[in-house]
Amino acid sequence: MSSDDITLNSQQLLPLYRMMALIRRTEEQLARSHQMGLVPGPCHTYVGEEAIAAGVCAKLRDDDVVFSTHRGHGHALAKGVSPRAVAAELFGKATGCSQGRGGSMHLFAPEIGLMGTSGIVGPSILQGAGAGYSFKLLGSDQVSVAFFGDGAVSNGAFHEGLNLAAIWDLPVIFVCEDNMYATEVPFREATRVQDVAERASVSYDMAAVCVDGNDVLAVRQASEAAVARARAGEGPSLIECKTYRTRPHAEGMRDGGYRTDEEMAAWKRRDPIASYGAWLLENGHASEGGLEAIEAEVNATVDEAIEFARSSPFPDPATASDFIFSAGV
Amino acid sequence: MSSDDITLNSQQLLPLYRMMALIRRTEEQLARSHQMGLVPGPCHTYVGEEAIAAGVCAKLRDDDVVFSTHRGHGHALAKGVSPRAVAAELFGKATGCSQGRGGSMHLFAPEIGLMGTSGIVGPSILQGAGAGYSFKLLGSDQVSVAFFGDGAVSNGAFHEGLNLAAIWDLPVIFVCEDNMYATEVPFREATRVQDVAERASVSYDMAAVCVDGNDVLAVRQASEAAVARARAGEGPSLIECKTYRTRPHAEGMRDGGYRTDEEMAAWKRRDPIASYGAWLLENGHASEGGLEAIEAEVNATVDEAIEFARSSPFPDPATASDFIFSAGV
Amino acid sequence: MREITYTEAAREALTEQMAVDPSIFVVGEGIGERGGNFNTTLGLYEKYGPMRLRDTPIVERGFVGMCAGAAMTGTRPVVDFMFIDFILDSMGELLNQISKIQYMSSGRIKMPIVLRGCIGIGGAAATHHSGSYYPLFVHIPGFRVALPSTPYDAKGLLKTALTGDDPVLFLEHKLLLNRRGPVPEEEYKLPFGQAAVAREGSDATVVALAVMAPKALAVCDELAKEGLDIEVIDPRTLAPLDMGTILESVRKTGRLLIADETFGPCGIGAEISAQVMEESFDDLDAPIARLNGAHTPTPYSPSLESAIIPDNVAIAKAIRDLVAE
Amino acid sequence: MREITYTEAAREALTEQMAVDPSIFVVGEGIGERGGNFNTTLGLYEKYGPMRLRDTPIVERGFVGMCAGAAMTGTRPVVDFMFIDFILDSMGELLNQISKIQYMSSGRIKMPIVLRGCIGIGGAAATHHSGSYYPLFVHIPGFRVALPSTPYDAKGLLKTALTGDDPVLFLEHKLLLNRRGPVPEEEYKLPFGQAAVAREGSDATVVALAVMAPKALAVCDELAKEGLDIEVIDPRTLAPLDMGTILESVRKTGRLLIADETFGPCGIGAEISAQVMEESFDDLDAPIARLNGAHTPTPYSPSLESAIIPDNVAIAKAIRDLVAE
Numbered sequence A, B: 001m002s003s004d005d006i007t008l009n010s011q012q013l014l015p016l017y018r019m020m021a022l023i024r025r026t027e028e029q030l031a032r033s034h035q036m037g038l039v040p041g042p043c044h045t046y047v048g049e050e051a052i053a054a055g056v057c058a059k060l061r062d063d064d065v066v067f068s069t070h071r072g073h074g075h076a077l078a079k080g081v082s083p084r085a086v087a088a089e090l091f092g093k094a095t096g097c098s099q100g101r102g103g104s105m106h107l108f109a110p111e112i113g114l115m116g117t118s119g120i121v122g123p124s125i126l127q128g129a130g131a132g133y134s135f136k137l138l139g140s141d142q143v144s145v146a147f148f149g150d151g152a153v154s155n156g157a158f159h160e161g162l163n164l165a166a167i168w169d170l171p172v173i174f175v176c177e178d179n180m181y182a183t184e185v186p187f188r189e190a191t192r193v194q195d196v197a198e199r200a201s202v203s204y205d206m207a208a209v210c211v212d213g214n215d216v217l218a219v220r221q222a223s224e225a226a227v228a229r230a231r232a233g234e235g236p237s238l239i240e241c242k243t244y245r246t247r248p249h250a251e252g253m254r255d256g257g258y259r260t261d262e263e264m265a266a267w268k269r270r271d272p273i274a275s276y277g278a279w280l281l282e283n284g285h286a287s288e289g290g291l292e293a294i295e296a297e298v299n300a301t302v303d304e305a306i307e308f309a310r311s312s313p314f315p316d317p318a319t320a321s322d323f324i325f326s327a328g329v
Numbered sequence C, D: 001m002r003e004i005t006y007t008e009a010a011r012e013a014l015t016e017q018m019a020v021d022p023s024i025f026v027v028g029e030g031i032g033e034r035g036g037n038f039n040t041t042l043g044l045y046e047k048y049g050p051m052r053l054r055d056t057p058i059v060e061r062g063f064v065g066m067c068a069g070a071a072m073t074g075t076r077p078v079v080d081f082m083f084i085d086f087i088l089d090s091m092g093e094l095l096n097q098i099s100k101i102q103y104m105s106s107g108r109i110k111m112p113i114v115l116r117g118c119i120g121i122g123g124a125a126a127t128h129h130s131g132s133y134y135p136l137f138v139h140i141p142g143f144r145v146a147l148p149s150t151p152y153d154a155k156g157l158l159k160t161a162l163t164g165d166d167p168v169l170f171l172e173h174k175l176l177l178n179r180r181g182p183v184p185e186e187e188y189k190l191p192f193g194q195a196a197v198a199r200e201g202s203d204a205t206v207v208a209l210a211v212m213a214p215k216a217l218a219v220c221d222e223l224a225k226e227g228l229d230i231e232v233i234d235p236r237t238l239a240p241l242d243m244g245t246i247l248e249s250v251r252k253t254g255r256l257l258i259a260d261e262t263f264g265p266c267g268i269g270a271e272i273s274a275q276v277m278e279e280s281f282d283d284l285d286a287p288i289a290r291l292n293g294a295h296t297p298t299p300y301s302p303s304l305e306s307a308i309i310p311d312n313v314a315i316a317k318a319i320r321d322l323v324a325e
């Protein structure tokens, strides 16, 4: 754990811990619910990567926007969507953040800037750039964030989206979550150049940094700089976050073969929550009791959210075709 | 004009001159024919860029393949398609290389490796990579060449195609013809990084060079190295050729506004044919009479080709829907 | 009433709306200073500047996906594809994102995006510059599809597109662009889903799309001399499709031909035919007929090109055959 | 005869052809060592190695365009999209290149490429993993479209796809993958354009596509107890479409229902309806009926998902209504 940012105090430090814990607990409960058959569709968890969403979103306002991926629960929670609304969505309930239309890969809460998670790899990058175009045209100081995995880096959307944001100086932050694999295809086989930040700077002339994605303070700091740049009209940034998912690609999928036990163990030792907790204790920013209290509160919140999801009603079948078009025309 | 290649003798040097002269004369005659209404569709000429096709294709065998663009007359001629077949195609005649189905942007002569020119920007890059995949799988030492303009560099096809060729070590040569404009949009506005070769090497770890695209020997030399690399199984290369088209984007289009007279004049002074001719004379590789004889022969050939095109029959309307499917199924 | 061209009419709609709505911007290749390959934006750059008339690199997927994000966040992008053929590289953004996000977000996100381009066969443009593709966007839920055939309709429908909140395909046939027609100076809009009865008649109904509408009108004027009294309907929008007007006409005439330049299989004619069958089977005095371009990529040579599109002779024959059934 | 699953049958076709034809290779995400998300290539990597079972980055446009170039130069690529939804980013390569190059080259270049993927609604996969899209490829000239509903058909049609020289869409409905059925051990192929009369009957004809075929068969077995004698036809390929078999059946029964899970507008049902109208109007005793999934993006929640697809009750009702007309 490393941070040069001496201005941080516990009022800023502990919410980061709480957010990571909240994501972790929500994911674990969703995974369990999936095993129990309560989540009818696919479920991609964010376990091991919590520091990225928590760190990036800590610096965002409600009216800043986030475009996310198939692995989007953490982004939704960090942007402020309640665990209730996320869990209920995965349970397919009317009380879910997409009213049951979306499930794990299609979370929407535009009222607080969660502009959608996508089951398709790539579009978040382009839509993120587009929101930046809106903000620039409208003269607003809002900021747009696009999350995407290492799997999106070889895709044309990465190239076209970064280039457009760069040539037009759009207020966009591209956050690459490099967890080393796209499903089971290793990033090292998808490209000969795994340094995403260097690419962004050499090929698109974009401000870009590579950080330890398991270090929430490092992510937060990079985000702070990128947000400041965007708000000041100085153009886009890319933040490359090196991380690892410690659960299978999706719940219920076999996870053997492509990852070694040693690799997994090494990354588990670098768990973003445990290591941040240890750093907080070491540096006197929190007590053991304090962290335990946070965890207890989070656990209660999440457990209640799961219960809420379970007891919520399914959407009315008669509404299945609503909202295809705006009422306007 | 610069060449380190001391092994070249006039047997190799004069055909380059002839090929450039042939392309130039064909283009000029096609442009004239277009003005006269003899070319019913669009016509994008290669005037000013002849050194690239001539230099690259000089090193190819008949069974090597070329994938080209909307500006493909020069590539077709350099790959060995006769001026007759090219001119007749533009005239929409049954004797054209695509039997009248294609026109300027859809030239096919697969029997000698011209695998098609495309009216869509981008696909040549991907198809070029695919031919490389075939050759590698089949264990052949054939080489694949993809031509494309600066306009394709920002397109996702460039990124996806170069990356695939690089990670799989395919025998492909990517030839970027940077004539500074895509229609009237300057390359400097399409990207912040105009150095295409550097991108290829930094982002895709590909062997890449930037050459003067108006220097036929420089192009030929780069092609020689790339072909050798591909045949030896050492993977893809990129050749960035800086050049300029001295006619409008397409015949009949206005050409004002986006290019200055000075810029045009400067590039005309660097005409690839005139400067190569001067170099040949200076270095004693040809006499004035020799070059004039080549030009006379070329002019006669092209003029005869135009006459052939003019007098050829239009295709039979009854064949308009032939060849959609192979006969096989 | 003054007469202006189709392109001028559509450009008027655009410039008028851009004047009143600062959130509208246009992206495309050469739509800035140059004013568009088809003059769709001529003179607008001078008025509205580069942020609102945005020349792009050749990245159809990129700028369509980008415009989706823009439409989701408070602006109104107009994507000018030049030739609609170039839309294909952006189909993922269109079919998986733009058409679905209003639905997935339960109506909380709007998608006010206009996608315009030049369609159709003509001028030896060959197969990469002659596509139409509208049946694809009628098949997929979530799009409005406008296909005006007159300057009046072009202006009125584009105004509606630019003031609505849904994704709209606005498709301009290349052979219509320079046609002139009356366009009022006063502000007006045309609602989507309202067909035009371009010609009244009682012997048969011809539904004619895009360039087929003026062709059919010319043919029917000729046929009138033979005593044939044909009704011509231009649906103007294909999604929504005004089946009411078509059904009403078929109830009157008992005979229906759908004339459409683009491909027949799973096309607009098939859909109209199936719906008339379902709704008005007993009113039919003859089988519904379809007249389409050949099911083939578009060849270049004029001798082949003209062989694959229905000309006036083919239209006249189809109508005579229908009436004779 | 032994019974194997649909996926096993298709995999057998692939591995057998790969053994005899060294020019076949497969590309896709996770189709190498992992054997494919749907086990389409399970065990093949061990036999044929990485050049022929090629795991790719997530670049659908890239590898489709690449495979076009490969197909043009002597190899036979099989693109395994996993979910067919991912095909959309490659539509430019498909519609502007792959479907046109045989034509543009006057038949001198072949395009032997197989594009396979999992289609259909089920299992709360939601809107990015539930598409079908086949009407798009029927509309555009230049594709063969195979839509097998049984293991027998899956194997026989994939063999034909892998030995022909045309681009073939080979589409596998996700709810069929684990269904078992008889598949002979001997070599066989099924020609394209030959429908299966899956059940003979005289009261009405049901044309049922993909997962609707087994559904319709089950429903018709039930209806037989009520004395209704229904013919069920599975076209098996949509391009070419065996209209002969359908027309023959309609001449016998006078009544036709087309049951198709995907969207109605400009869909297969519309095309079949229009063609029957054109060819066999006088044989019809009732209007042709279409039964389709709702025209809506696919929702996630089981309560919504089941509301948009025609279930057995809906099929039975549609048949009863048709016979009652």
Ligand SMILES: Cc1ncc(C[n+]2csc(CCOP(=O)(O)OP(=O)(O)O)c2C)c(N)n1
Pocket: A070, A071, A119, A120, A121, A122, A148, A149, A150, A151, A152, A177, A179, A181, A182, A183, A249, D029, D058, D060, D086, D089
């Ligand atoms: C265009 C597209 N192709 C394929 C898929 C199937 N798919 C879903 S997730 C995934 C891997 C994504 O990897 P990455 O981007 O690294 O994200 P991670 O899952 O590692 O977070 C793939 C291939 C998809 N969703 N979209």
Ligand SMILES: Cc1ncc(C[n+]2csc(CCOP(=O)(O)OP(=O)(O)O)c2C)c(N)n1
Pocket: B070, B071, B119, B120, B121, B122, B148, B149, B150, B151, B152, B177, B179, B181, B182, B183, B249, C029, C058, C060, C086, C089
């Ligand atoms: C996908 C696509 N979008 C747009 C076009 C229209 N168009 C034809 S040529 C051209 C410019 C191409 O520029 P460049 O690649 O630099 O080639 P050059 O014409 O300069 O040789 C454009 C935009 C096209 N053919 N394909």
Ligand SMILES: [Mg+2]
Pocket: A149, A150, A151, A177, A178, A179, A180, A181, A182, A183
């Ligand atoms: Mg990953």
Ligand SMILES: [Mg+2]
Pocket: B149, B150, B151, B177, B178, B179, B180, B181, B182, B183
């Ligand atoms: Mg250029």
